[in-house]
Amino acid sequence: MPELPEAETMARDLNSRVADQTISEVLVSFDKIVASDLSTFAPTLIGQKIERVGRIGKWIKFDLSSGGALLAHLKMTGQFVMGDWPGDLSGEWPAHTRAAFLLTGENSRQTLFYRDIRKFGRLRAFSPDGLRDFLKELGLGPDPLKLEPADFHSIVSGKKARLKQVLLDQGVIAGLGNIYVDESLFAAALSPFRLATTLSPEETSNLLTQIQRVLAKAIELRGSTVENYQGLEGPGSFQDHHLVYGKHGQNCPKCGEGLAKGRVGGRGTTYCPACQK
DNA sequence: CCGGTCACCTGAGTGC
DNA sequence: TGCACTCAGGTGACCG
Numbered sequence: 001m002p003e004l005p006e007a008e009t010m011a012r013d014l015n016s017r018v019a020d021q022t023i024s025e026v027l028v029s030f031d032k033i034v035a036s037d038l039s040t041f042a043p044t045l046i047g048q049k050i051e052r053v054g055r056i057g058k059w060i061k062f063d064l065s066s067g068g069a070l071l072a073h074l075k076m077t078g079q080f081v082m083g084d085w086p087g088d089l090s091g092e093w094p095a096h097t098r099a100a101f102l103l104t105g106e107n108s109r110q111t112l113f114y115r116d117i118r119k120f121g122r123l124r125a126f127s128p129d130g131l132r133d134f135l136k137e138l139g140l141g142p143d144p145l146k147l148e149p150a151d152f153h154s155i156v157s158g159k160k161a162r163l164k165q166v167l168l169d170q171g172v173i174a175g176l177g178n179i180y181v182d183e184s185l186f187a188a189a190l191s192p193f194r195l196a197t198t199l200s201p202e203e204t205s206n207l208l209t210q211i212q213r214v215l216a217k218a219i220e221l222r223g224s225t226v227e228n229y230q231g232l233e234g235p236g237s238f239q240d241h242h243l244v245y246g247k248h249g250q251n252c253p254k255c256g257e258g259l260a261k262g263r264v265g266g267r268g269t270t271y272c273p274a275c276q277k
Numbered sequence: 278c279c280g281g282t283c284a285c286c287t288g289a290g291t292g293c
Numbered sequence: 294t295g296c297a298c299t300c301a302g303g304t305g306a307c308c309g
Binding site: 287291292293 | 308
């Protein structure tokens with residue numbers, strides 16, 4: 001899944017379902033899914049109340065009463081689902097579950113499952129100090145929804161790389177992935193192959209406007225469900241509004257010419273050679 | 278510093 | 294039906 005709109009949707013869904021719940025038990029059924037120290041993973045979490053759930057870039061962050069946090073990156077196929085506690089590692093687990101968290105409230109008892117078909121996703125548990133250090137080391141760029149045009153221009157035009165590559169770099173801007181970059185570049189009529197240094201302030205300003213418009217609409221529609229992504233409360237529907245992503249071979253919705261498929265930085269890239277300059 | 282390629286995994290789709 | 298092959302929303306390591 002997950003780019004910014006899908007992570008935002010998942011974080012909002014989680015916040016309404018698990019905030020104020022206490023983590024009472026933790027089971028891990030695929031050790032590599034835990035990217036922080038495995039031996040301290042459960043001890044760091046058990047007994048903690050989840051204060052709230054939010055998002056940083058594509059990361060989902062569960063703030064804990066200790067001041068630390070549980071961070072989750074869903075990569076390609078990670079997903080949270082709610083259900084009943086399986087009891088132990090031999091219990092009834094949803095397909096592809098890699099970890100489970102028993103959550104208890106005053107009168108409730110539910111389980112948060114982390115599922116991940118391809119096992120690329122990662123979970124990390126942090127103390128307050130560990131969290132601060134990790135986020136610093138991660139070095140994520142600013143959130144595109146909070147950027148001002150002048151800052152966006154200086155960030156982007158200072159990079160000597162192709163425009164799409166720059167937008168995908170989480171250290172430059174945090175949250176955009178392949179779908180939303182292709183959609184935003186099409187909306188802004190800019191070629192993914194353009195060198196970022198060649199963009200004028202007018203072009204970067206328009207690009208930022210389009211990025212923010214595309215992301216806002218995608219969040220409103222609970223993200224794009226391609227393959228298996230869905231939030232806690234069901235799939236998104238922004239895929240019905242994709243204009244270029246996954247549509248190579250079809251005609252450009254603006255000019256009618258054929259959409260082309262190329263590669264930028266190893267990523268499949270769909271664009272209109274006629275409209276995007 | 279930069280770009281390109283591969284590795285990490287599983288599953289779905291395609292073509293023979 | 295079966296099999297081989299390609300591709301997929303993301304990063305991170307490695308190489309030239």
